[in-house]
Each structure stands twice: as structure tokens, then as C-alpha cells.
Amino acid sequence: MLTKYYRVLLLKIRKLADKIRKIPAPVAKKWTIGVLLGGFLFFGIFYLSIYFGLWGKIPAEAELKELKQNEATEVFASEGELIGKYYIFDRQPVLYQELPQHLIDALIATEDIRFYDHDGIDSRSLARVFFKTILMGDETSGGGSTITLQLAKNLFGRQDYGYLSIVVNKVRESIIARRLESIYSKKEIINLYFNTVPFSDNTYGIESASRKFFNTTTSNLTLEQAATLVGTLKASHYYNPRLFPERSKERRNVVLFQMEKYGFLPQEEYKKAREQPITMKYQFFSNNGGIAPYFRSQLKKDVKAILDTLTNGEGEPYNIYRDGLQIHTTIDYEMQVLAEEAMTEHMTALQAQFEKSWGKRAPWKREKLLKEALAQTPQYKSLEKAGWEKEKIMDSLHKKTEMELFDWGKKEMISASIADSVQHYMKFLNMGMINLEPSTGAVKSWVGGINHKYFKYDHVQQSRRQVGSTFKPVVYTAAVDAGIDPCTYYSVREVSYEGGWTPSNSDDDIDPYLNYPMPTALSKSINTIAVKVLYDVGLNNVLTQAQKMGFPPDIPRYPSIALGTAEMSVADLAGSYASYANNGRFAKPFYITKIQDKYGNIIVEFKPQVAKKPAFSNTTGQVMIEMMKETVNSGTAARLRFKYALPNDIAGKTGTTQDNRDGWFVGITPNLVSVTWAGSDDHRIGFPSTYIGQGANSALPAFALLMQKMNADPQFEEITGARFGSPSPTVQMMLACEPEKRDDFLERLFTNKDRPKRKSGNTGEKKGLFSKIKGIFKKKN
Structure with a gap:
């Protein structure tokens, strides 16, 4: 035209x-x-x-010999799958040898059939354009721009010179084109062109376009795919195959026709190719979309910090957006996909259950909470800083406009105010889930939240929440490793401690005359017994045990830690729990294996960080695995068996915090440790009941769904089919005890169950008169 x-x-x-x-x-x-x-x-x-540069500097030959283009940094999963990019312009370079011949032929036939016969300026084409297009008005005669001229434009862009813009820019490009032809061979120009040409959707270079539109590499492009991408060069938006598939197909067929016309394609092959549909496998690497967005967000922060300590061969700092680096990670691509699917399935159902259970009593509907939330918004603070009165600010925040609000299963534009938006998002539960290899700490999947576009906060590493009953295994580990018999029976009765603290159990109907050994107490997650065991082994010993297992050093020095009042991240908990599946050695979560420059040279490399000394004995480790297997088989995590029918060898621990604010589940298999948290980002909003908020209901199902998906995929057999070793005869004897005992008549007679017993120091609980008498005659072991 x-x-x-x-x-x-x-x-x-x-x-x-x-x-x-x-x-x-x-x-x-x-x-x-x-x-x-x-x-x-x-x-x-x-x-x-x-x-001579009066209209702007023209690059000299020396500059052209050292062309530098911004190149996207790529992030790879453990098997080399591309999972993300960091870039200003989405571009990755390829070598000439990686360009399929049919791709080169498509470009030559469509854009510059005399490419090998001119020196950057095709005089015959220019003459044709002048006489036919300008003088005779023939719009079908084509243009006179060569591949080299287009390359000059791609490399240096165009500037605005008013009415003379086209003339000045064309002349500049012709000068640059001749210089490029004098420096580079025809093959090198083709290679430079494909590495810099803009494609649809803000994509630069053939490699990025191949991966984005067809999820393949340049070298593996089919004839139809190559022709489609070359076809978009005429007008990248107009012929965008994602937006206009029919239009793109017509343009692709024009390219195929040109190839047949100039002898690059046999007629039969042309006829067959032109009938093929355009089949895309679109991969859009954005901050919010694509696979593992929370992981990539955290990874970017970590890599930037690493690069700040390094310089390239020229003594300059690396740039994550420009230098075309290659970041290799431990992420298992397929497991990450399944983990995100499991999260979505579970959280969709949990959110509906959560809202239905709260009903009209929902805390996010309370005016006081909404006003407090609005006062924390950037809009409120900005207007307040500008001197607006509170009433006027609130009026402003209640004015409605068109906006998109996230919801499970739908995203739609509605008329809503900022206040409506804040109230809407207050109700959402979120999740953090990590899966790692216990022997190395290598992170296999990382789900930091429910939707990165709307909820940026990462719940794997950034968020620190009370861990609830997931800390109890540490208490029992310290006790067993200190020599306390796992078959020691403890009463479930409440006891008051110094300062008036009287921990209670979540189940108010539990029989106060029951006595449980450690395996049963842990599997049922009995609070009163966990505290008694802590007092028996000693607070300092429990803290020392936690330190050996790699827990954060800032655990508060209070007995309440037995019930999980310490705050930790999902990643912290996972690394420490790895010690149970790794012979007592904790493994710090790691996810970067190496970073390479664009030439493939290794800049920095990382190895697993695993504790040199075990945190507990092998016997203790076996005891704890057996106790946590009991939690899965018949305890608080039993729904893994009866609801989800998982046949795998699994040890685990559920956790629920005060007022049902946090739900946790830790799943341990011989080759995988999984930690899941679920809850509200607003600490004032908890689950409406323990039935919904308990870790077995709020967190465990995400792990269960993931394991079901992995069980159905043979490639995960090494994880799903792994079995814990059989416990030694010694461990079997240590655990050979009745699951419970009940006080007999005399014990009940001499024990006042209605009055908590006061307890201090580091000894066991106070016992009734009959227990004391019985102890005199008890045989020594």
C-alpha cells in the first residue's frame, strides 16, 4: 500500500x-x-x-565489528527446559549452523531474492520501486529494502527528522548496509539478521520466536513453522499467529509460494505444506505468567545479588537483563507443572469451603477491618500525604470504576471501587509449597502463592509463620536421642506451669484418664504430652536439637515452642525436615547449580550444602520415621490413606496454629520432602473452625493431589516407588508398646482430673498416689 x-x-x-x-x-x-x-x-x-554525521552519528567499521545487542538471560530447569527469561528485549542468539536451510530459503525468497548478488543496496530493486511504485502507481511491484538494509534498521533503529525522516533514515541505512557488507560475509549477515529481527509479541530474534510460538528451538523448526515466522516480518502485529491465525496462515502460504516460485521448494511439497494448519505451543515468559513465577521472582533477586560480587572479562559488572546469561536450576519441570495443578485444584475447593463456612460472619466484611486495611493502601497514604481529610479520602476510595478482579475460575471486568477491591482480596487464602530432594536440598518444585499477578508475596521463602505442631517431632527427637524410652506413657491431662500457662488439647472431648506413649502422642498431635516431653528432656536440649537440624537460630526460648509458636518459612522447615530422610543430616535448600555467560563459560557454580555431622543417631532417626509413618497410617494425616488412597511409603506431620490461622503439612518420602502451608495473609483472618483450618484439611490435600499425579506418571517412579528401610530389631523393640493405657480405678480415685497440676523444672509430670506406690514395686529394666 x-x-x-x-x-x-x-x-x-x-x-x-x-x-x-x-x-x-x-x-x-x-x-x-x-x-x-x-x-x-x-x-x-x-x-x-x-x-559525516551532521544528522546523527553513523557507526564506524570498528563499532560494527563489535556489535553488542541486549540479550535475554535464560532460566533452565534441571533437564534443560526453558522456564523463564529476564530481558529488556526478548532475544537469544543462535549460530548460523543452527539455522535450518528451509528457514534461510524462506527469508531469501520472500525478502531479498537477489541477496547474494548485491552489496547491501539492490539498485535494480530501487529502480523498480522508483519507476513502478512511485511514477506508475503499481502497488504490487514490491519494495527495495534488502536484508542488509533491514539489518541496519534492526541494529540502530530510526530517528525522527520531521518531513525528512524517511529520506534521512534510508540514506543512513544504506551507508551502514554497505559497511556491514564490507565487514561480514553473507552467512554472517543472515545470522545477524535472524538474531536481531523483531517478531510478534515484542520478541527479538528467531530463537526467542521459535520458543515462544512453537516451544521449540530454531534448529528444529519445521518448514511450516519457519514460513509462518518469516511471514510475520512483513507486519509483525498484523500477521501475529496468536492473534490472527487465519491471516497468518494466508501470509505463510505466500512465503511458501515464493519458495516454490524461486525453486526452493518442489511443487508437491508446496501443495502439501500450504494445507497444513498453524499449530502453536505458545510459551509466554512474563513476570506473572508461565511456569514457576514465584520461583523466578525469588531467583532474580538471588542472581542479582550474586552478580553484584562478580565482573566479566572486561572488569564490568554483569547485567541480568542484557548479557544473555544462562541460569541452570534444580527445578523439575514436570513436577513443577503438577505441583501448580495440585495447588490450583485444592485451593479452588478450599476457598469455596472457607467462604461458605464463614457465611455472613465473614471478618473481611467487618467495617473496622476494612477501614484498617484501606489505611494501609498506597492510595490512602498518598492522599493523606497530600493533606486530604480522612472522610474525603474514604469517599475517594469508594468511587467505582472498571477493574479486573481475580477469582478462581474467572477473571472479569466489573464496576468496583478501591474499597471493593481491598475487601475482595482480603478474603483469599494463599499457599506456599516446596518439594526438595532430602539428600542434597535440591529444590524440585516451588509454589509461592495462588496467582503471581494478583498476589506478589512469596509464601515459600519470604513469609514466616508459626509452624504449629510441625515442631513437635523436634521435641520427640531430642527426647529419644537423650535416651527417653519412646514407650514412656504420658497422661493427656492438662498441667499448669510457671506463669500460669496451661496448654490444652484441640480435642476437648479427649478422655483425661488416657495415657499415651510417644508414637501415639505424636500421631494424634497431643499438645499436653508434647509440652511434658519438652520439660522431661529440657528446653535447652530441644533448642540444641533444633540447631543441629538446621532450624533458624532465632527460635524463642519459651516452652511454648513445643506447640510451634516459633515462626519460620516453608523453605526453613523443608531443609530441617530433610534430616529425617538423610541419615540425620539437614540439607539447606538450594536451586541454582550454575550460571554461564552467553558463550557457555561458567561464571559461578553451586554445590549442595549438607550438614557434615548428623543431628541425631541412626536409631533415633529410624524411631522418628516410624512414629511419623504412624501419623500417616492412623493419625492426623490418615486421610492420605482413607481419602486419597496413597500406597506410597510416607511419613508426615500436620500442624495447626492458634485460632486456626495457619495450616501445615510436612510429607516425607525416602527421596522427597514436601512442606505445605495454607492460610490468610491477613493475620486477623483465620479459618472459621479447626475442622476446616487444621493442616490435614487446609494443607495436606495439596501434597496428596501432587502425589496422586506423580503416581500416575512413570517418570517419577524413583520417588513414588521408594521405600524406607526396615527398622532395626532394636527400634522395633523400642516401639513395641500398647498405643494407649487408661488409668484404673485407684489411679482415677487419687488423681483430681478437674484441677491442673502445677509443674516446674525439668522433671516429668506429678503423678497420683497410686502411681507412686506402683512405682516402688515396678521391676527395673
Whole structure:
């Protein structure tokens, strides 16, 4: 289609031709010669002014020899799958050898059939454009831009020179094109072109376009895929295959026709190819979309911090957005996909259950909570800083406008105010889940939240929440490792401790005359017994045990830690729990194996950080695995068996915090440790009941669904089919005890169950008179 510029120029030339025809021949001859000489002189001066940089600097040959282009940094999963990019322009370079011949043929046939015959400027094409397009108005005669001219434009862009923009930019590009031709071979120019040309959706370079639209590499592009991408070069948006598939197919077929016309494609192959549909596997690497967005967000922070300590060969700092680095991670691509699917399935159902259970009593509907939340918004603070009165600010925040609000299963534009939006998002539960290899700490999947676009906060590493009963195994580990018999029976009765603290059990109906050994107490997550065991083994010993297992050093020095009042991240808990599946050695979560520059040279490499010394004995480790297997088989995590029918060898621990604010589940298999948290980001909003908020209901199902998906996929057999070793005879004897005992008549008679017993120091609980008498005659072991 003719541009407005060419139409005006054509009109002026024709008017001038009419005037010249009316001038007498002798006068016309002299006038024509004068005009031509003046024109040549003017254009000569004009050309030289551009050549010498009066219209802007033109890159010299030395600069052209060292072309530097911004290149996207790529993030790879453990098997080399591309999972993300960090970039200003989405571009990855490829070598000429990686370009399929049919891709090169498609470009030559469509964009510059005389490419191998000119030196950057195709004079014949330019003459055709001038006479046919400009003078004769033939819009089908084509353009005169060569591949080299297009490369010059791709590399250095165009500037605004007003009415002279097209002329000045064309001349600049012609000068640069000739210089490029004098420096680079035709193959190198083709390679440079494919590495810099812009494709649809803000994509630069053939490799990025191949991965984005077809999820393949350049070297594996089919004929139809290559022709589709080359076809978009005419107008990248207009022929975008994602937005306009039919239009893109028509353009692709034009490319195929050109290839057949110029002998690059046999007629039969052309006829077959043109009938094929465009089948895309679109991969859009954005901060919010794609696989593992929370992981990639955290990874970017970590890599930036690492790069700040390094310099390249020229002594300059690396740039994550420009230098085309390659970041290799431990993420298992397929497991990450399944983990995100499991999270979505579970959280969709849990959110519905959560809202239904709260009903009209929902805390996010309370005016006081909403006002407090609004006062924390950037909009409120900005207006407050500007001097607005509170009432006026609130009025402003209640004005409605069109906005998109997230919800499970739908995203739609509605009329809502900022206040409506804040109230809407207050109700959402969130989740953090990590899966790692216990022997190394290698992170296999990382789900930091329910939707990165709407909830940026990462719940794997950033968030620290009370861990609830998931800390109880540490208490029992310290006790067993200190020599306390796991078959020691403890009463479930409440006891008051110094300071008036009287921990209670979540089940108010539990029989106060029951006595449980440690395996039963842990599997049922009995609070009163966990505290008694802590007092028996000693607070300092429990803290020391936690330190050996790699827990954070800031655990508060209070007996309440037995019930999980310490705050930790999901990642912290996972690394420490790895010790149970790794012979007592905790493994710090790690997820970067190496970072390479764009040439493949290793910049920095990372190895697993596993504790050198075990945190507990092998016997203690076996005891704890057996106790946590009991939690799964018949305790608080039993729904893994009866509801989800998981046959795998699994040890685990559920956790629920005060007022049902946090739900936790830790799943341990021989080759995988999984930690899941679920709850509200607003600490004022908890689950409406323990039935919904307990870790077995709020967190465990995400793990269960993931394991079901992995069980159905043979590639995870090494994880799903792994079995814990059989416990030693010694461990079997240590655990050979009745699951419970009940006080007999005399014990009940001499024990006042209604009055808590006061307890201090580091000894066991106070016992009734009958227990004391019985202890005198008890045989020594």
C-alpha cells in the first residue's frame, strides 16, 4: 500500500512534468540541465552531511565489528527446559549452523531474492520501486529494502527528522548496509539478521520466536513453522499467529509460494505444506505468567545479588537483563507443572469451603477491618500525604470504576471501587509449597502463592509463620536421642506451669484418664504430652536439637515452642525436615547449580550444602520415621490413606496454629520432602473452625493431589516407588508398646482430673498416689 508520503511525492512529480511539457524546447533543455546539476549538487551535499554525521552519528567499521545487542538471560530447569527469561528485549542468539536451510530459503525468497548478488543496496530493486511504485502507481511491484538494509534498521533503529525522516533514515541505512557488507560475509549477515529481527509479541530474534510460538528451538523448526515466522516480518502485529491465525496462515502460504516460485521448494511439497494448519505451543515468559513465577521472582533477586560480587572479562559488572546469561536450576519441570495443578485444584475447593463456612460472619466484611486495611493502601497514604481529610479520602476510595478482579475460575471486568477491591482480596487464602530432594536440598518444585499477578508475596521463602505442631517431632527427637524410652506413657491431662500457662488439647472431648506413649502422642498431635516431653528432656536440649537440624537460630526460648509458636518459612522447615530422610543430616535448600555467560563459560557454580555431622543417631532417626509413618497410617494425616488412597511409603506431620490461622503439612518420602502451608495473609483472618483450618484439611490435600499425579506418571517412579528401610530389631523393640493405657480405678480415685497440676523444672509430670506406690514395686529394666 502506498504511504501518504509517496502519494504526495507522486502528485508533485506529475505536476512538475506537466509544467515542463509546456516550456519551449531550448529553454526546457537549459532549465532541465540546470535543475539536474543543482539537484545532483544538492543531493551530494545532503548525502555527505548524513555521511559525516551532521544528522546523527553513523557507526564506524570498528563499532560494527563489535556489535553488542541486549540479550535475554535464560532460566533452565534441571533437564534443560526453558522456564523463564529476564530481558529488556526478548532475544537469544543462535549460530548460523543452527539455522535450518528451509528457514534461510524462506527469508531469501520472500525478502531479498537477489541477496547474494548485491552489496547491501539492490539498485535494480530501487529502480523498480522508483519507476513502478512511485511514477506508475503499481502497488504490487514490491519494495527495495534488502536484508542488509533491514539489518541496519534492526541494529540502530530510526530517528525522527520531521518531513525528512524517511529520506534521512534510508540514506543512513544504506551507508551502514554497505559497511556491514564490507565487514561480514553473507552467512554472517543472515545470522545477524535472524538474531536481531523483531517478531510478534515484542520478541527479538528467531530463537526467542521459535520458543515462544512453537516451544521449540530454531534448529528444529519445521518448514511450516519457519514460513509462518518469516511471514510475520512483513507486519509483525498484523500477521501475529496468536492473534490472527487465519491471516497468518494466508501470509505463510505466500512465503511458501515464493519458495516454490524461486525453486526452493518442489511443487508437491508446496501443495502439501500450504494445507497444513498453524499449530502453536505458545510459551509466554512474563513476570506473572508461565511456569514457576514465584520461583523466578525469588531467583532474580538471588542472581542479582550474586552478580553484584562478580565482573566479566572486561572488569564490568554483569547485567541480568542484557548479557544473555544462562541460569541452570534444580527445578523439575514436570513436577513443577503438577505441583501448580495440585495447588490450583485444592485451593479452588478450599476457598469455596472457607467462604461458605464463614457465611455472613465473614471478618473481611467487618467495617473496622476494612477501614484498617484501606489505611494501609498506597492510595490512602498518598492522599493523606497530600493533606486530604480522612472522610474525603474514604469517599475517594469508594468511587467505582472498571477493574479486573481475580477469582478462581474467572477473571472479569466489573464496576468496583478501591474499597471493593481491598475487601475482595482480603478474603483469599494463599499457599506456599516446596518439594526438595532430602539428600542434597535440591529444590524440585516451588509454589509461592495462588496467582503471581494478583498476589506478589512469596509464601515459600519470604513469609514466616508459626509452624504449629510441625515442631513437635523436634521435641520427640531430642527426647529419644537423650535416651527417653519412646514407650514412656504420658497422661493427656492438662498441667499448669510457671506463669500460669496451661496448654490444652484441640480435642476437648479427649478422655483425661488416657495415657499415651510417644508414637501415639505424636500421631494424634497431643499438645499436653508434647509440652511434658519438652520439660522431661529440657528446653535447652530441644533448642540444641533444633540447631543441629538446621532450624533458624532465632527460635524463642519459651516452652511454648513445643506447640510451634516459633515462626519460620516453608523453605526453613523443608531443609530441617530433610534430616529425617538423610541419615540425620539437614540439607539447606538450594536451586541454582550454575550460571554461564552467553558463550557457555561458567561464571559461578553451586554445590549442595549438607550438614557434615548428623543431628541425631541412626536409631533415633529410624524411631522418628516410624512414629511419623504412624501419623500417616492412623493419625492426623490418615486421610492420605482413607481419602486419597496413597500406597506410597510416607511419613508426615500436620500442624495447626492458634485460632486456626495457619495450616501445615510436612510429607516425607525416602527421596522427597514436601512442606505445605495454607492460610490468610491477613493475620486477623483465620479459618472459621479447626475442622476446616487444621493442616490435614487446609494443607495436606495439596501434597496428596501432587502425589496422586506423580503416581500416575512413570517418570517419577524413583520417588513414588521408594521405600524406607526396615527398622532395626532394636527400634522395633523400642516401639513395641500398647498405643494407649487408661488409668484404673485407684489411679482415677487419687488423681483430681478437674484441677491442673502445677509443674516446674525439668522433671516429668506429678503423678497420683497410686502411681507412686506402683512405682516402688515396678521391676527395673
